[in-house]
Amino acid sequence: MNAEPALAPDAAMVLGIASTAMPFARTPEAEAERWLRVLRLNGEVGMALQALGVSEGSLQVRGGSTDRERAGSLDDRDVVARVTAEAVHIASRRGATVLTTTDVLMAVMQVYGADFDRVLEAHGTDRDEVIERLGATMPGSEGD
Numbered sequence: 838m839n840a841e842p843a844l845a846p847d848a849a850m851v852l853g854i855a856s857t858a859m860p861f862a863r864t865p866e867a868e869a870e871r872w873l874r875v876l877r878l879n880g881e882v883g884m885a886l887q888a889l890g891v892s893e894g895s896l897q898v899r900g901g902s903t904d905r906e907r908a909g910s911l912d913d914r915d916v917v918a919r920v921t922a923e924a925v926h927i928a929s930r931r932g933a934t935v936l937t938t939t940d941v942l943m944a945v946m947q948v949y950g951a952d953f954d955r956v957l958e959a960h961g962t963d964r965d966e967v968i969e970r971l972g973a974t975m976p977g978s979e980g981d
Contacts, residue, residue, distance in 0.1 A: 841925050841929065842925065842928040842929060842933045842934050842935050842936040842940075843934065843935050843936065844935075844936050845880070845935045845936060845937050845938070847879045847880030847881075847883075847937070847938050848879075848880065848924070848936050848937050848938050848940065848941050850879050851875050851876055851879050851880070851938055851941050852917060852920075852921055852941065854875045855871065855872060855875050855917050855920070856917045858871040858874075858875065859871060859916055859917055865949060865952045866952045866955060866956060868916060868949070868952075869945070869949045869952045869953040869955075869956045870956050872920075872945045872949070872953070873886075873891070873953070873956050873957070873960065874893065876938060876941065876942055876945070877891050877893075879938055880937060880938030880939075881937060881938055881939055881971065882938040882939055882941070882942045882967075882971065883938065885967060885970040885971050886962075886967065888970060889961075889962045889966060889967065889970055890961055890962070891957075891960045891961065891962055892960065916948070919948055920941065920944045920945055920948050921941075921944070923943075923944035923947050923948055924936055924940040924941045924943070924944035925940075926944075927940045927943050927944055927947075927976050928940040930976065939971055939973050942967070942971075943973065943975065943976055946964055946975070947976065
């Protein structure tokens with residue numbers, strides 16, 4: 838079958854920076870926050886997030902989730918590998934030869950679910966608005 842899609846430079850940058858940031862996150866939501874911060878600075882996703890007004894700091898103060906520290910975390914150091922594998926799967930399903938920041942974003946949404954949704958909400962947007970701005974379709978949707 839087809840070979841795995843190549844990494845676009847901006848997607849490679851996001852994954853590289855994320856790999857250095859994740860060990861410092863204490864909760865899944867803190868990991869999701871780090872993904873958003875990296876994504877908003879790179880590629881087509883970065884342009885879309887900035888156009889939606891997503892800034893460096895969140896607009897809302899979230900309640901602490903210290904009881905979820907690391908106990909509820911995804912596979913700690915394997916989370917970047919998990920997001921990367923999901924992004925490759927997403928790009929492959931759409932027949933892409935290049936994995937983009939949009940694929941990484943969709944993978945983060947899949948892997949983090951409600952935690953990423955809360956982070957988006959704290960920054961004044963939601964997954965539907967971001968996906969619409971990108972002109973993308975969430976994997977598993979009618980177009981997939």
